[in-house]
Amino acid sequence: MAQLDFQRVERRxxxxxxxxxxxxxxxxxYLHAVRGxxxxxxxxDILGIVGESGCGKSTLARIGVGLQQSDGGQVVxxxxxxxxxxxxxxxxxxxxxxxxxxxxxxxxxxxxxxxVAHYFPKLPRARRAARVAEILAEVSLDPETALKxxxxxxxxxxxxxxxxxxxxxxxEILVADEPVSALDASVQAQIINLLKRLNREKGLTIIxxxxxxxxxxxxxxxxxxxxxxxxxELQDSQDLFGDPRHPxxxxxxxxxxxxxxxxxLAEPITGEIPDPFAIPRGCRFATRCPFAETACxxxxxxxxxxxxxxxxxxxxxxxD
Amino acid sequence: MSLLSIHDLVAEFDSPSGxxxxxxxxxxxxxxxEIFGIVGESGCGKSATCRAIxxxxxxxxxxxxxxxxxxxxxxxxxxxxxxxxxxVRGRDVAFIFQDPLTALNPTMKIGRQxxxxxxxxxxxxxxxxxxxxxxxxxxxxxxxxxxxxxSYPHELSGGLRQRVVIAMALALRPRLIIADExxxxxxxxxxxxxxxxxxxxxxxxxTSIILITHDLGVVSQICDRMAVMYxxxxxxxxxxxxxxxxxxxPYTQALLAxxxxxxxxxxxxxxxxxxxxxxxxxxxxxxxxxxxxLAQPDCAIGPPPPLHARDGVSSGxxxxxxxxxxxxxxx
Numbered sequence: 001m002a003q004l005d006f007q008r009v010e011r012r013x014x015x016x017x018x019x020x021x022x023x024x025x026x027x028x029x030y031l032h033a034v035r036g037x038x039x040x041x042x043x044x045d046i047l048g049i050v051g052e053s054g055c056g057k058s059t060l061a062r063i064g065v066g067l068q069q070s071d072g073g074q075v076v077x078x079x080x081x082x083x084x085x086x087x088x089x090x091x092x093x094x095x096x097x098x099x100x101x102x103x104x105x106x107x108x109x110x111x112x113x114x115x116v117a118h119y120f121p122k123l124p125r126a127r128r129a130a131r132v133a134e135i136l137a138e139v140s141l142d143p144e145t146a147l148k149x150x151x152x153x154x155x156x157x158x159x160x161x162x163x164x165x166x167x168x169x170x171x172e173i174l175v176a177d178e179p180v181s182a183l184d185a186s187v188q189a190q191i192i193n194l195l196k197r198l199n200r201e202k203g204l205t206i207i208x209x210x211x212x213x214x215x216x217x218x219x220x221x222x223x224x225x226x227x228x229x230x231x232x233e234l235q236d237s238q239d240l241f242g243d244p245r246h247p248x249x250x251x252x253x254x255x256x257x258x259x260x261x262x263x264x265l266a267e268p269i270t271g272e273i274p275d276p277f278a279i280p281r282g283c284r285f286a287t288r289c290p291f292a293e294t295a296c297x298x299x300x301x302x303x304x305x306x307x308x309x310x311x312x313x314x315x316x317x318x319x320d
Numbered sequence: 321m322s323l324l325s326i327h328d329l330v331a332e333f334d335s336p337s338g339x340x341x342x343x344x345x346x347x348x349x350x351x352x353x354e355i356f357g358i359v360g361e362s363g364c365g366k367s368a369t370c371r372a373i374x375x376x377x378x379x380x381x382x383x384x385x386x387x388x389x390x391x392x393x394x395x396x397x398x399x400x401x402x403x404x405x406x407x408v409r410g411r412d413v414a415f416i417f418q419d420p421l422t423a424l425n426p427t428m429k430i431g432r433q434x435x436x437x438x439x440x441x442x443x444x445x446x447x448x449x450x451x452x453x454x455x456x457x458x459x460x461x462x463x464x465x466x467x468x469x470x471s472y473p474h475e476l477s478g479g480l481r482q483r484v485v486i487a488m489a490l491a492l493r494p495r496l497i498i499a500d501e502x503x504x505x506x507x508x509x510x511x512x513x514x515x516x517x518x519x520x521x522x523x524x525x526x527t528s529i530i531l532i533t534h535d536l537g538v539v540s541q542i543c544d545r546m547a548v549m550y551x552x553x554x555x556x557x558x559x560x561x562x563x564x565x566x567x568x569x570p571y572t573q574a575l576l577a578x579x580x581x582x583x584x585x586x587x588x589x590x591x592x593x594x595x596x597x598x599x600x601x602x603x604x605x606x607x608x609x610x611x612x613x614l615a616q617p618d619c620a621i622g623p624p625p626p627l628h629a630r631d632g633v634s635s636g637x638x639x640x641x642x643x644x645x646x647x648x649x650x651x
Contacts, residue, residue: 052507053478154595184361184534186592189578193588211507214537218580218589237585255512257537259564259579269509272479 001043001203002078002090002172004064009037010072011059032279033059035229036073038302041173046199046206048220048237050213050252054273056229057209061175064207065091089119089169096178098158102150108161109146112136112168119169139164139194156187163194173205174198180215192219213256217241222309225249228273228284231302235309245305245316248285283313291315321392322349323528324373324496329387329398331365331372333380338600342368344552345387345624350496352392353526355519357543357560359533361575363596365552366532370498373397374409391496411441414489418501420481423488424473430457430484431469437491456487460517479510486517490527497521498530503538515542536576540564545636548572551596551607553624558637569639571608606642614643 011034017026034056041047041064049057062068063075066085075082077091085091095101103111112132116123123131133143139160150158159179166174176195180188196219198204210216216223216237223240225233225248233246244250251269271288280286282297289296295314302310303317331343342365350356358366371377372384374397389397394408409415417423425433434456435449444452450469457465460483473481482502489497499518503511519542521527531543539546539560546564547557548571556569567573576582577590594611597603602624603610609619619642627638628645 052509185536185575186361186578189580189589189591192580193591196588213508214579214581218583218585251509255508257512257515257535257541259536259540259576259581262540262561270513272477272510273507 003043004041004173005076006037006039007076008073009034009063009070009075011063011070032229037231039224041205041207043205044203045222046208046220048216048223049209049226050216050223051226052211052273055226057226058177061177061209065093065175090172092166092171092174094162094166094176094179096181098162099150101162104150108148112165115165115168135164135167138167155183156190159191175207177209213253228279230284230312232312235306239306245311246313247289247291323352323392324350325390327388329372330385331368331382332385333382340599341552342599343372346554348547348554348557350528350530352528353522355522355529355531355543357531357539357546358549359536359539359546360549361534364549366549367500370500370530370532374413374415375405376415410437411492412494413496413498414494416485416489416497416499416502418504420485421473423485426473430471434488434491437488441492456491460487478506482506482514496528500532551602552599556639559635562635562637568644569641570612570614618642
């Protein structure tokens with residue numbers, strides 16, 4: 001099984017300049033969407049990447065499948081630096097909105113057959129339909145679904161179809177970017193069960209990007225928490241939720257409303273994510289952190305924690 | 321005395337394939353100082369119910385087709401003329417939308433938008449209105465409010481915008497605020513702040529709030545009582561802790577069971593199979609019956625079952641499942 005390895009991955013976007021900026025020869029300003037991310041995805045794992053809007057989790061996901069290039073560092077897949085989408089389709093991605101990622105004018109069967117034909121050109125035409133039927137069964141869709149158009153399907157069925165399409169090349173790693181965020185809870189459960197089954201039965205490695213802590217806690221084996229482009233904590237799921245170390249992780253977990261209890265007792269964190277153009281120099285969370293001190297104005301390194309985990313906070317050193 | 325009392329409300333929407341009854345016989349009461357949650361999945365009629373209260377259909381071909389909306393001291397809102405209802409909006413009942421950007425005018429500074437609301441209903445000077453606007457921004461914990469008065473909506477973050485919208489809703493000190501998914505577009509840490517803000521407002525001034533959400537966790541966090549809607553009807557209502565801790569309608573039970581966090585990691589989640597029915601020609605009997613694991617032949621007969629009390633307990637916890645009625649009748 002091939003391994004995916006993010007090594008000090010950076011991604012910055014130049015900010016559009018006005019004429020005045022150009023005339024005055026002001027320096028280009030960059031927005032750092034992803035900054036120094038080190039992450040190793042072990043085969044067979046479900047890795048969760050959580051964080052709030054703008055934290056860079058989607059950009060990281062796109063870099064991970066080769067849809068976007070990094071500006072610094074590299075992504076190593078199967079021992080080689082990734083220079084674009086894998087020609088064999090071993091890295092696949094599923095998006096939040098299945099409707100916009102399906103062709104509205106082709107039947108589901110025709111779309112899936114096209115993908116199968118692309119990755120398996122030697123497969124006889126007559127066998128393609130059979131392969132599509134197998135894949136549809138794998139995502140628990142009726143064979144008749146192949147004859148339908150995307151608009152005739154429900155949101156949950158459409159998301160199954162986009163997962164089916166990602167499964168066509170028989171991938172090793174599936175990157176799912178907020179795949180259940182647009183779905184109602186009753187349907188969400190179907191997709192989560194499906195992803196878990198694909199992982200357990202086929203050994204599919206999954207990178208699951210989400211802002212929903214409850215879903216991540218249930219589904220993922222390991223979890224990386226991102227804040228303003230950096231990973232601030234990485235731990236096994238059980239440890240992360242049982243004993244979160246970074247103040248941001250704690251705040252994120254405490255802010256999730258729980259159906260079993262009334263209001264949480266934890267003090268809420270104040271403020272919002274800072275303007276990405278005015279990021280604090282040291283710890284990026286310091287402006288909102290209830291424990292911030294002078295020493296937090298220094299840049300924070302990732303400190304090792306547990307089994308190949310880490311935390312980017314000098315005050316969160318393990319007690320043992 | 322209830323602040324708001326809704327009886328058998330029916331709201332219809334015209335669609336190319338027929339008339340959809342998005343709200344079909346909804347009744348509930350909201351007490352003074354109460355936070356009342358309405359939950360359900362997309363298309364269940366929770367938003368349509370609340371828009372019908374103020375007839376805020378946003379140009380959609382929709383109308384109230386039956387029922388009464390009694391607001392204490394005002395009368396039946398369903399019977400008011402549009403001009404009379406315009407006086408009620410903002411003054412007695414304010415509405416907060418999910419997306420704060422659509423509720424704000426992008427070409428107008430925040431301060432002007434708030435003072436306009438105040439001056440439309442109160443005859444005060446511009447300077448006094450501005451002072452009032454400043455205080456409103458302070459009330460919703462916006463830092464450096466003077467600067468914010470001169471900002472345009474696009475200059476503010478999502479959380480700040482929603483605070484501004486709440487400040488505008490509070491401007492005329494309404495007795496009731498209807499908030500339609502006010503935190504759905506926000507990050508959890510900001511959602512937490514906004515929910516605390518709404519609750520604080522209720523605690524300080526006794527403002528009643530109707531909170532519409534798809535998130536049972538949000539209801540659990542700040543609501544006193546709640547209603548669960550399915551396919552245009554209320555299927556269960558009662559005190560929040562009772563409904564969430566011991567749900568009695570099979571739909572509420574299924575909705576809770578589908579959430580991650582209810583079972584261990586090695587157990588599979590329990591989705592609800594199938595899809596909600598068409599609101600143009602809903603099935604007879606209980607509308608959840610086609611998807612209900614407990615359904616009996618009797619469930620799919622006759623008019624939709626009404627809400628009825630459970631076990632003779634007078635806590636106001638009622639549901640619309642005939643199986644519970646049978647169990648109750650036999651006991």
